[in-house]
Amino acid sequence: MAKRGENIYKRKDGRWEGRYVKERKIDGKIRYGYIYSRKYLEVKKKLMLLKAETLKEDIFQITYDGTLGDWLKLWLETIVKPKVKLSTYNSYKSKVQLHILPHLGAIPLQKLLPAEIDQWLVHLNAQLSSSSVHAVHRVLKNALSQALKQGLIVKNPSLMIELPKLEKQRIKAFSRQQQKMIKEAALKEKKYLPILIALETGMRIGEISALKWTDINFSEKTIHIQRTLQRLQVGIGKTALVEGTPKTFQSERILPLSNQLKSYLIEEKKTSYSPYVVGIKDSCTEPRTINYRFKKLQEELQISQLPFHALRHTFATRCLELGVNIATISSILGHTSTKMTLDVYTNSFMQDERKAMEKVAAI
Structure with missing residues (x-):
């Protein structure tokens, strides 16, 4: 019988077995890793080191092999659509399809870098007003923030870039x-x-x-x-x-x-x-x-x-x-x-x- 919270067991062959969470898959399932030793304290020490490393590098994040495009589509349908008005959903979807997917969609979600977002923003800035660039970036930032919450990524790369300065829009009224x-x-x-x-x-x-x-x-x-x-x-x-x-x-x-x-x-x-x-x-x-x-x-x-x-x-x-x-x-x-x-x-x-x-x- 293992001590509470330890996940260390005595095997029939006399060895001690320590179990730890190796990774969490996108469907929520857990894959375990195992440590073996003839000595209980040695197994316990190795498990403690693994837990410390987990806190330091977050190596136990969910395994997600999809692209940014895959995640954006999933995010729109399962997270955004049920919570917002249809007009807001359509606005998000339009920004994703027109401005994000063509340039960043094929990049694996876990490999998306701030430099790639930076280059993308330079391209957007040449086509759209500064307020529109901010609006499109906000959609990407929200989607990546949700990915971070679900443990699909370690950091949100969209937070590490500089956005163009917002220009005040002159309102147009009749004389x-x-x-x-x-x-x-x-x-x-x-x-x-x-x-x-x-x-x-x-x-x-x-x-x-x-x-x-x-x-x-x-x-x-x-x-x-x-x-x-x-x-x-x-x-x-x-x-x-x-x-x-x-x-x-x-x-x-x-x-x-x-x-x-x-x-x-x-x-x-x-x-x-x-x-x-x-x-x-x-x-x-x-x-x-x-x-x-x-x-x-x-x-x-x-x-x-x-x-x-x-x-x-x-x-x-x-x-x-x-x-x-x-x-x-x-x-x-x-x-x-x-x-x-x-x-x-x-x-x-x-x-x-x-x-x-x-x-x-x-x-």
């Missing part, structure tokens, strides 16, 4: 004159209702598409944002319109409804047969249709082509210009923090900065 032109044109046709809502509330396109009449409380003049709609890939060559929760916890919010927009929506509701504010019959109008109509309107007005999201930026920019405090704007937009709002709209403070300069110059 006051352009906003006036867009609003006047949108008021003339019912199909442009999403544009008015975006300009008046700063809502995201998916939130507008998913907005139902039951989300609007006309007596209290509020809009409750509690869902979003996106067209997402659900299979090879297949997409579907998917209703989900807002982007973040802060994105589920209640917005005040202006008197002007309230009056307009009340009139729209009188002729609506859809549960959706922007809908046809019993269905909604999906984001890509809203995007297409907005693009056509810009062409008709002959103004600079900007994405629908620029309407959200325009709303926030006008708020800043009118002196609305940053905490209020952050809450209306559903940002996770005021820091995020400040980071996005730093360039919109030029008017305030100019006033400050003039005041100092006048002293």
